[in-house]
Amino acid sequence: MDQQDLSSDDVLRDALEEHGHRFTEQRAAVYRFLSSTDMHPTADEVFLTVRNQVPVISLATVYKSLETLVSCGLAQKLTFGEGCARYDGRTDPHHHARCLSCERIVDVPGSLPPEDVRELDQETDGFTVTGYRLEFTGYCSGCREDDGASVMAWS
Amino acid sequence: MDQQDLSSDDVLRDALEEHGHRFTEQRAAVYRFLSSTDMHPTADEVFLTVRNQVPVISLATVYKSLETLVSCGLAQKLTFGEGCARYDGRTDPHHHARCLSCERIVDVPGSLPPEDVRELDQETDGFTVTGYRLEFTGYCSGCREDDGASVMAWS
DNA sequence: GTATCTGCAAATTTTTTGCCAGTAG
DNA sequence: CTACTGGCAAAAAATTTGCAGATAC
Numbered sequence: 001m002d003q004q005d006l007s008s009d010d011v012l013r014d015a016l017e018e019h020g021h022r023f024t025e026q027r028a029a030v031y032r033f034l035s036s037t038d039m040h041p042t043a044d045e046v047f048l049t050v051r052n053q054v055p056v057i058s059l060a061t062v063y064k065s066l067e068t069l070v071s072c073g074l075a076q077k078l079t080f081g082e083g084c085a086r087y088d089g090r091t092d093p094h095h096h097a098r099c100l101s102c103e104r105i106v107d108v109p110g111s112l113p114p115e116d117v118r119e120l121d122q123e124t125d126g127f128t129v130t131g132y133r134l135e136f137t138g139y140c141s142g143c144r145e146d147d148g149a150s151v152m153a154w155s
Numbered sequence: 156m157d158q159q160d161l162s163s164d165d166v167l168r169d170a171l172e173e174h175g176h177r178f179t180e181q182r183a184a185v186y187r188f189l190s191s192t193d194m195h196p197t198a199d200e201v202f203l204t205v206r207n208q209v210p211v212i213s214l215a216t217v218y219k220s221l222e223t224l225v226s227c228g229l230a231q232k233l234t235f236g237e238g239c240a241r242y243d244g245r246t247d248p249h250h251h252a253r254c255l256s257c258e259r260i261v262d263v264p265g266s267l268p269p270e271d272v273r274e275l276d277q278e279t280d281g282f283t284v285t286g287y288r289l290e291f292t293g294y295c296s297g298c299r300e301d302d303g304a305s306v307m308a309w310s
Numbered sequence: 311g312t313a314t315c316t317g318c319a320a321a322t323t324t325t326t327t328g329c330c331a332g333t334a335g
Numbered sequence: 336c337t338a339c340t341g342g343c344a345a346a347a348a349a350t351t352t353g354c355a356g357a358t359a360c
Contacts, residue, residue, distance in 0.1 A: 021340095022333085022334055022335075022338095022340070027340095042324095043324085044324085056341090057341080058341070058342050058343070059325095060342070060343075060344095061341055063324095063326075064340080077236045079234040079235065081232045083350090085324085097282045097284065099282075100285070106282060126295070126296035127252045127254075127293055127295050127296065128294045128295075129291045129292070130292055130293040132289060132291045132292065133289070133290045133291075134288070135287065135288045135290075136282065136288075137287065137288075138283045138285040138286065139283045139285070140281070140282050140283075141282065176314085177313090177360075178359075179314095179315065179358080179359075181315085182315095197349095198350080211317075212316085212317085213318070215316080215317070215319095215350090215351080215352085216316055216317070218350065219351090238325090238348070238349075239350090240350090311360105312358105313358105313360100314358085315358070315359085316356085316357070316358085317354105317357095318353105319352100321352070321353095323349080323351085324347100324348080324350095325346105325347080325349095326345105326348085327347085328344095328345085328346095330341105330342095331340100331341090332339105333337105333338105333339085334337105335336105335338100
């Protein structure tokens with residue numbers, strides 16, 4: 001645990017320094033939590049969890065810290081059109097799937113190979129693609145509903 | 156034009172009826188505008204445009220109408236984590252690309268073949284996929300910036 | 311005729327900001 | 336030291352809601 005926390009802090013310290021930001025206890029706590037969960041928490045959920053682990057932190061600071069982490073490439077902000085944003089501390093290639101029943105967001109272990117992106121690139125009509133995001137909707141193993149749900153895109 | 160407007164209204168009337176909703180002048184105006192533009196407007200932009208085309212409409216009604224259209228499958232709500240949601244009246248398979256420079260959202264004419272989705276489906280670890288969304292980021296033809304921008308996913 | 315819809319304004323929700331004291335480097 | 340940060344509370348932005356009158360069917 002200590003081992004992991006230390007390396008988490010080290011990763012953060014390096015990334016912050018590289019981007020001209022300072023290492024603080026609040027940012028460390030936010031990053032420690034975010035990089036240790038796969039729950040894709042909202043800013044408020046991060047706040048409620050982290051406030052128990054550092055002497056004091058405010059919701060505004062959580063928002064500022066999350067934005068800093070995103071700008072340093074240590075987190076990504078996810079929006080699904082259901083109110084508030086969610087944050088993901090994983091930085092390796094992966095996608096997301098949102099369960100239409102329990103609303104949970106789960107990580108999809110695979111990823112679209114770069115070659116496929118390039119192939120699609122050619123269809124973008126003059127648009128230079130530098131990145132992409134792929135999100136699935138459906139039902140997680142716990143909520144499986146076998147009511148004639150076929151593959152219907154653009155849910 | 157009249158021809159197109161009439162058919163737009165007919166499409167809307169049928170979809171609303173099918174879902175137990177009533178046809179109103181406000182909903183028609185919102186749908187007419189949304190299905191005639193590829194600008195992916197925000198709710199407020201829809202409001203500002205449509206208010207010039209119907210005797211009276213309020214922003215709240217625009218929000219309600221847009222939600223109704225989405226629930227009837229006549230529009231989709233897009234969120235990119237930059238404040239407010241955007242709406243798209245196109246219902247045929249297509250993707251979106253967001254320019255990191257001018258912030259504009261353009262339609263990508265192609266679409267990922269269903270076979271590829273199925274292939275990815277197998278990587279979803281028990282998750283039943285019913286739909287997906289693919290979004291690109293990069294630079295549109297007008298904003299092209301050739302600064303060492305390589306393919307970096309999860310922007 | 312009646313259930314649904316609209317406009318309005320107020321309320322909510324989510325996120326951002328200004329400012330001063332505190333702290334990292 | 337000094338510029339960057341955090342807390343706090345207020346503001347801003349986006350969206351939703353309650354309600355009374357209007358309207359589609």
